[in-house]
Amino acid sequence: MRMTKGVEWALHTLLNLDMIGGGPVSGGQLAEAHGLPGPYLVKQLQQLTKAGLLTSVPGPRGGFRLARSLSEITLLDVVEAIEGDARLFHCAEIRCCGRIGELSPPPEEPCPVKSAMRRAEEALRQALAAQSLMDIRAEIDRNPTIGQVVRAAFG
Amino acid sequence: MRMTKGVEWALHTLLNLDMIGGGPVSGGQLAEAHGLPGPYLVKQLQQLTKAGLLTSVPGPRGGFRLARSLSEITLLDVVEAIEGDARLFHCAEIRCCGRIGELSPPPEEPCPVKSAMRRAEEALRQALAAQSLMDIRAEIDRNPTIGQVVRAAFG
DNA sequence: GGCTTACTACTCGGATACTGCTTGTCCGAGTTCAGGGGG
DNA sequence: CCCCCTGAACTCGGACAAGCAGTATCCGAGTAGTAAGCC
Numbered sequence: 471m472r473m474t475k476g477v478e479w480a481l482h483t484l485l486n487l488d489m490i491g492g493g494p495v496s497g498g499q500l501a502e503a504h505g506l507p508g509p510y511l512v513k514q515l516q517q518l519t520k521a522g523l524l525t526s527v528p529g530p531r532g533g534f535r536l537a538r539s540l541s542e543i544t545l546l547d548v549v550e551a552i553e554g555d556a557r558l559f560h561c562a563e564i565r566c567c568g569r570i571g572e573l574s575p576p577p578e579e580p581c582p583v584k585s586a587m588r589r590a591e592e593a594l595r596q597a598l599a600a601q602s603l604m605d606i607r608a609e610i611d612r613n614p615t616i617g618q619v620v621r622a623a624f625g
Numbered sequence: 626m627r628m629t630k631g632v633e634w635a636l637h638t639l640l641n642l643d644m645i646g647g648g649p650v651s652g653g654q655l656a657e658a659h660g661l662p663g664p665y666l667v668k669q670l671q672q673l674t675k676a677g678l679l680t681s682v683p684g685p686r687g688g689f690r691l692a693r694s695l696s697e698i699t700l701l702d703v704v705e706a707i708e709g710d711a712r713l714f715h716c717a718e719i720r721c722c723g724r725i726g727e728l729s730p731p732p733e734e735p736c737p738v739k740s741a742m743r744r745a746e747e748a749l750r751q752a753l754a755a756q757s758l759m760d761i762r763a764e765i766d767r768n769p770t771i772g773q774v775v776r777a778a779f780g
Numbered sequence: 781g782g783c784t785t786a787c788t789a790c791t792c793g794g795a796t797a798c799t800g801c802t803t804g805t806c807c808g809a810g811t812t813c814a815g816g817g818g819g
Numbered sequence: 820c821c822c823c824c825t826g827a828a829c830t831c832g833g834a835c836a837a838g839c840a841g842t843a844t845c846c847g848a849g850t851a852g853t854a855a856g857c858c
Contacts, residue, residue, distance in 0.1 A: 471704075472801090473626045473713045473742075474841070481738045482719060496791065505723030510843055516793065529850035530790045545741060549626075558628045558713070564637060568660030569778040574771065582764040583636045586700060587628075590752040597748035601741050609737040616729065623724040627840090629802070651830065665804055671832065684811035685829045 476514040476552045479506055483515065484523070484548070484603055485610065488540050489620045494526075494533035503623050514552060521551035540607055546598035556595055559587035631669040631707045634661055638670065639678070639703065639758055640765065643695050644775045649681075649688035658778050669707060676706035695762055701753035711750055714742035 483500050497512035515534050518524045525537045550556050561584035565571065610616050638655050652667035670689050673679045680692045705711050716739035720726065765771055 471626065471628045471708045471711070471713055472715065472841095475717065476841090477714070478717060478719060478738065485738075486725075494791095498791090501723075503723050503725050504719040505726065506719065507843060509845075512792070513794090513843090519792090526792060527850095528791050528793090528848095530788095530852060532791045532850080534792090545745060553626045556626070558626055559632070560627065562630065562633060564633060564659040564661065568656075568658050570641075570658050570775060571660065573774045573778055579768065582761045583633065583640075585764070586756050586761050589756070590700060590749060593752035594745060594749040597745040601744070606737045606741050609740070613734065619728045620725060623728055627802095631802090649830095653830090662804060664806075667831070668804090668833090674831090681831060682811095683809095683830050683832090685813060687811075687830045689831090 471558060473549070474552055476517075477549055479504070479511055480514050480518055480548050480552055481545075481603070481606075483511070484518070484536070484540070484543065485607060486620055486624075487524075487534065487536050488603070488607060489617050490624050493531070494535040495624065496533035499624060500534070503620075518548070518551050521547065523547060523551060539604070541602050541604035543603045544599045545601045545603075546595055548603075549598055556591070556598070558591060558594075559584070561587075626713060628704070629707055631672075632704055634659070634666055635669050635673055635703050635707055636700075636758070636761075638666070639673070639691070639695070639698065640762060641775055641779075642679075642689065642691050643758070643762060644772050645779050648686070649690040650779065651688040654779060655689070658775075673703070673706050676702065678702060678706060694759070696757050696759035698758045699754045700756050700758075701750055703758075704753055711746070711753070713746060713749075714739070716742075 482504060486500065486503055487495060497515055498508050500515070501508035501511045515524060516526075519526045519534070523537055523543055524534045526532070526534055546556065561581055563581060565577065565581055565583075566574070637659060641655065641658055642650060652670055653663045655661075655670070656663035656666045670679060671681075674681050674689070678692055678698055679689045681687070681689055701711065716736055718736060720732065720736055720738075721729070
């Protein structure tokens with residue numbers, strides 16, 4: 471039940487891209503900004519591109535660029551793009567296996583355990599979807615120094 | 626971001642223990658009820674014992690028994706007992722690494738990305754803590770057949 | 781001098797090794813029960 | 820007939836391997852920019 475490092479990397483990178491603004495930025499530069507392994511970060515950014523959060527520009531002076539505004543990107547978008555899906559409980563229907571499974575008639579109602587976990591999952595998804603990256607950006611901008619540092623790092 | 630199978634196994638096993646009632650039940654019987662690998666299930670039940678959800682009785686006619694009522698056991702208790710903790714986002718503080726980290730002064734405020742994810746996590750924890758195993762038991766009891774089957778399987 | 785063309789360098793993209801955790805299994809310590817012997 | 824003792828079988832508990840997803844890396848396909856050559 472541990473989230474991938476890629477989620478943290480992707481969030482910070484998306485925020486950096488917005489602070490810099492302007493043209494595309496290469497994966498190498500984005501990686502050096504936080505001391506991350508370059509090719510692996512690019513792998514994650516490719517996931518974001520597939521999900522439509524980024525657009526990639528090939529060739530020299532190419533790189534990645536935001537596909538839409540931060541206010542239109544939620545935490546859920548990023549998590550689902552990196553993790554594949556935000557499901558954390560996978561029901562194996564063990565109620566239909568073993569001795570109990572043999573004695574039970576084929577069940578019609580969904581597994582109550584699964585339903586309960588699904589409700590908790592839904593609360594997580596809603597909490598993720600309720601927060602946009604613009605909200606985080608606003609929190610960062612309380613300290614103007616950070617924006618200056620980021621722009622200087624990519625100067 | 627996948628939850629361990631042990632969580633599903635533990636939930637079903639706890640519910641079974643409550644439906645059977647009475648004396649302790651061995652790990653082997655509990656495993657056969659759902660066709661699970663016996664020794665590995667016992668490993669999970671030991672975690673539940675450490676967490677105070679079960680009590681273990683050694684020796685012949687021994688086994689596991691509920692330590693308290695289902696209404697006093699929440700989904701969060703089970704998840705934390707099996708998974709260790711319910712944290713799914715581990716902030717590596719990458720904002721302090723790389724070029725940006727070198728240019729930035731030591732930050733005083735907590736990482737905004739971390740805070741946002743922590744809020745979502747808290748929503749998950751609350752949703753897990755809001756549901757007790759007794760709620761699931763009540764849903765199961767809508768179909769009285771299941772209780773009879775479970776008791777027959779352990780007959 | 782301007783245009784075309786070939787080259788180079790840099791980018792993303794996917795295929796390929798390595799590590800840590802989940803999953804699964806095994807053997808040993810401890811305890812209860814049963815049976816036999818003695819009082 | 821009752822009590823004690825010894826043995827055995829069954830339980831939990833922790834230590835030991837195997838499989839898989841996350842982590843990290845490398846090389847190839849494609850493109851833009853540049854420089855040289857030609858008109």
